[in-house]
Amino acid sequence: MKSSSTGGVDPWDTSRYLNIWITSNLWKPYLIGNILGYAQFPGGDPNTDGIVVDYKYFGKTGLQNGRIGTHEIGHYLNLRHTWGDGPNLPNGGSNGCNHDDFVSDTPNSDSPGNCNIGRQTCGSVDMVDNYMDYGNCSSLFTKGQKSRMRTILSPGGPREDLAVAECHWCLDNINVTQSVSMGTTNTKQARIAITASNSIALGSQAIYHAEQEVLLTANFEALKGSVFRAHIDWCSATYVSKTSETQSGDTIGVNSLNTGLQIYPNPTENTLNIKLRNQNFNNATVQIYNLNGATVYSNTITKDNRNRLKLNVSNFQSGMYIIKVINDNGEVFTDKMIKE
Numbered sequence: 001m002k003s004s005s006t007g008g009v010d011p012w013d014t015s016r017y018l019n020i021w022i023t024s025n026l027w028k029p030y031l032i033g034n035i036l037g038y039a040q041f042p043g044g045d046p047n048t049d050g051i052v053v054d055y056k057y058f059g060k061t062g063l064q065n066g067r068i069g070t071h072e073i074g075h076y077l078n079l080r081h082t083w084g085d086g087p088n089l090p091n092g093g094s095n096g097c098n099h100d101d102f103v104s105d106t107p108n109s110d111s112p113g114n115c116n117i118g119r120q121t122c123g124s125v126d127m128v129d130n131y132m133d134y135g136n137c138s139s140l141f142t143k144g145q146k147s148r149m150r151t152i153l154s155p156g157g158p159r160e161d162l163a164v165a166e167c168h169w170c171l172d173n174i175n176v177t178q179s180v181s182m183g184t185t186n187t188k189q190a191r192i193a194i195t196a197s198n199s200i201a202l203g204s205q206a207i208y209h210a211e212q213e214v215l216l217t218a219n220f221e222a223l224k225g226s227v228f229r230a231h232i233d234w235c236s237a238t239y240v241s242k243t244s245e246t247q248s249g250d251t252i253g254v255n256s257l258n259t260g261l262q263i264y265p266n267p268t269e270n271t272l273n274i275k276l277r278n279q280n281f282n283n284a285t286v287q288i289y290n291l292n293g294a295t296v297y298s299n300t301i302t303k304d305n306r307n308r309l310k311l312n313v314s315n316f317q318s319g320m321y322i323i324k325v326i327n328d329n330g331e332v333f334t335d336k337m338i339k340e
């Protein structure tokens, strides 16, 4: 179900999306009876992460007040059943009261309440109308459950990217300084630019999206055996109208990620000529940064009759720079430039 190779549907990036598979005839060999849905707790296999709901119980109809999806998302965000999944399913003895759901404001109970209002199993009234019980009266999460779910989505939590990934598009600029460790995938998105000064370890993956540029500082490195991809793409709903990509081989220093910009001579001593493949512009803003990201030059230049922007760099200090050109159509180009 969860893989196209076995006739199902591959998930979207499970670090950024909650995947919901809607299917029929759920069956698991170790359980008897109907299965309405199930979920994967945080920290599991990313290839199967998400929830599954039988189509008969999806939406506003069906058992549990039509809230099977709510219940499964509760599991997905680390909630246990209110009775703590003790050993005495479905109608256990007193030992079930020793099993907690790790939430302090859900009263202890020893088995599913199934909407038996007023039922007491562990010395207090069971909260049978909680979404993490079973039955057709589900209507609430507690504050404790809410905070347990939010912890999962908070910075440092196992599903933090789910909460912030989309929002990253709202951030204009992101500085990435934290290294990506082996076996992990790091995805970042910025509306304008990402500046990376981190290290991408062997056996890890980093994928950075920005509308205008992914700037790799001198401290950035993608070590051999890692995968690094930088995408310059638009963040509209159906994005990726323009993509350039670089793939790591050996350690990467500074890369030019856009095509369409030509600067020459490079290295240069006095005059730098800048050409854009798309010549349909009159003026362009040229910005030059040093490798610490500080702006050392910014000016708007009108192209000459050979479609060149000319810039005198004779008073620049020797070294490497990042040059960024924005033409009056709003197109952005970056490259590296070396001053002799």
Ligand SMILES: [Zn+2]
Pocket: 071, 075, 081
């Ligand atoms: Zn459940």
